[in-house]
Amino acid sequence: MNLFDLSLQLSGFPLKKAKSVLNRIQNPNEADFKSYIEDAKSKIVSYHIKHNAFYKELVGSINPSHWNSIPIMTKKDLQQPLQNRLSNGFSTKNVYVNKTSGSSGDPFVFAKDKFCHAMTWAIIQDRFGWLNLDFNNSKQARFYGIPLDKKGYYKERLKDIFSNRFRFSVFDLSDMAFENHLKKFKSTKFDYINGYTSPIVQFAKFLERKNLVLSTVCPSLKVCVVTSEMLFEDDKRLMETWFGIPLINEYGASELDLIAFQNPMNQWQVTSETLFVEILDEKNQVLPYGEEGRVVITSLYNKAHPFIRYDIGDIGVLSKQSTPKKPILKQLIGRTNDVAILPSGKKAAGLTFYYITKSIIEDDGKVKEFIIEQHKLDTFKISYVSSEKLTSEKMIAISLEMERYLEKGLNIEFEQQTQLHRSKSGKLRQFSSLINN
Template sequence: MFNLFNLTLKINGFPMKEAQVEFEKNLQISDSEYHKFIEEKRKEIVQFHIENNPFYNNLVGNADFFDWNKLPILTKKNLQVPLQERLSKGFEKNIYINKTSGSSGDPFIFAKDKFSHALTWYSNIYRFGWFGIDFNKSYQARFYGIPLDKFGYYKERFKDFLAKRYRFPIFDLSDVVLEDILKKFQGTKFDYINGYTSSVVLFAKFLQSKNIVLKDVCPTLKVCMVTSEMLFDDDKILLEKYLGVPIVNEYGASELDLLAFQNPNGEWQVNSETLFIEILDENNQPVPNGTSGKVVVTSLYNQAHPFIRYEIGDIGILDEKSTWKKPILKQLIGRTNDIAVLPSGKKSPGLTFYYVTKSIIEDDGNVKEFVIKQTQLDCFEIDYVSEKELTSAQIEEIQKAIDLYLEPNLKFTYTRKEFLTRSNRGKLKQFTSLLK
């Protein structure tokens, strides 16, 4: 079998063999030795950037860099300076450069050295392999955005060809388009699906309306990986039923790596081979496992660009049974910039509204998708796509649930839409606060 995927990475200068050796060496480290391994890697990467990266050295200032908890928290705002000012000495060229999606509202350009990025690829290869997926052989059905300018579009299509992927652009997911997607599955031997949660869920609802299980029309399909947006329990049940394959929840960040990936036991296993992930409170102090806080990530290998104690913009909880070698992400609550502030002074993750509303609004399958915006302290707008308008009885039920789970006297307006606006990458932002 001609391994086109591996060859492409090699041609692009990514040292995949060396990355594989390093990654597999880390896998062999025992549970009892893992704490020591993480501490050594942390010290190593901090020391490197203190000595070779003026941007990071300046950020640390007089802090005692031997005391981990005294190191500064790096935010996306810190990184909104020209990339050249943030690179380590000796890494001005021959590096991997990309841009974050901007879903947090603070996009920026980042860099990784070639070895660090090769490790990211190997981390993906290893975890997808848990489900029998081989990037050189398995054919991917990809539900992702795509650049709409001619050059960007064909460049992405060519990359898809090299990586054994067929992309379904997700900016238009009307029934006519979903019908074409279904036909493509009927005539293609896809091995797995990978894509944005909301788009795959929309496709599953279309299958539900036709009472079709995708695995019946595409028997080669093994698994579906969803990413980038929240996966709710009832959506997971819907996906499992109408795709007919296991659903794997992926949590990653383009500037880092896969942060967590659902293992075959259904645990959301944190990547401890290339990253160190900690959960911190508002004062940047570690919280006990089982307690929610800010997700803060350190890239243990990226020498080109510092990602040390980097606040990714999410709120999460590590499971009480987590170990240094095998941390488990118990829950991802949402983004730190998606907090609703209520008239009573209460703060609530915006996804609480979405979750409470969702349990009622989608009950009969009429509503396909919806998003919530907070426009004032007590005012919210819900835009939704459906076959028919919401009834006054449904709206009353939603109001009752919100009164119960959040607080009374919040005002909601409902607008039925033909489609919902997605980001230029095709992501659907489920809750947005417009308050300053």
């Protein structure tokens, strides 16, 4: 029985219709697909100008056919009551309502009309189909957060039952918790792992310490799909080695859709069927394929709530091999608010600090995970979870490497912790700046 599909249909999300529409969208050739995109962009802007007072006030008098003149939306624009942002004919009772994780620092509540949400699931099922996975029949080992209040907790657990998945907590990453995870893998025929990158990396490190390949105790496993957090190449190799299965990287945003998914050619293919993705410079000018800039996305099907030229807060690059029908995300560099400004005025991507530190701090396997925060222009704090305190030699080595790659005169503080702070959703921010840039 297709419990997953049935649960969506019973909740009012027209999945059958969405799958049919998606199939029609995917059929046209490149030239016809480009026409489809232009038509869809014009229709969604015109709809919200006519039916959404919030959007009309936000953009003023614009011509939908002059795409580059349409203002950019930011998360701060959306930090007001949801009811103020809904289109005519929609209320919180007839839409899908959720909230962003807050990992970007700008959380807000959002809505999708039910057909738009059904299209999201049609896309997800289509992409997982590339891996020969079926949401109705394939058993998922899920590493995600879960609400801690009683109502939210049991609601998610019920959804897990209908979705044929078992959820592992990402809030307890102790060896004792991982031992219990391992028992579950031994007794359950999981088809795939799916969830946040950082806790899955920690589970792989646990297996490395035990010198145990997961697929030897759970031979039904086919693949691992990670999402929501940065994936580093050495972490990918670690997981593939100790899980004994291929690793797939996805990129998504709850308020939008599945943005990009690793295809069978090992490319990060952008979801062009339901989204229009642009890369913009600091002056909001569209950059050509191959150049780095801000990721700005338009949701082509959400009539309940506008996400039009919406700055998601990430920095990325579209490959030069991209086409309108098959855009390829060459690189996702990080978040726009994860940029450090140094005393000299020089700017550095926050992940630069993380890369530098990671190469030194994890070489002996004692440090489980760590984060970096900028507290002042010249002061950075590294919080880490480890069985032992970092040696003075390692602290000096990290400080010297930061000076070598960045500039001299930086103050690096270290703090050993028993557990790192995660957002309510369970996500971990590798770097964050706590100063007003």
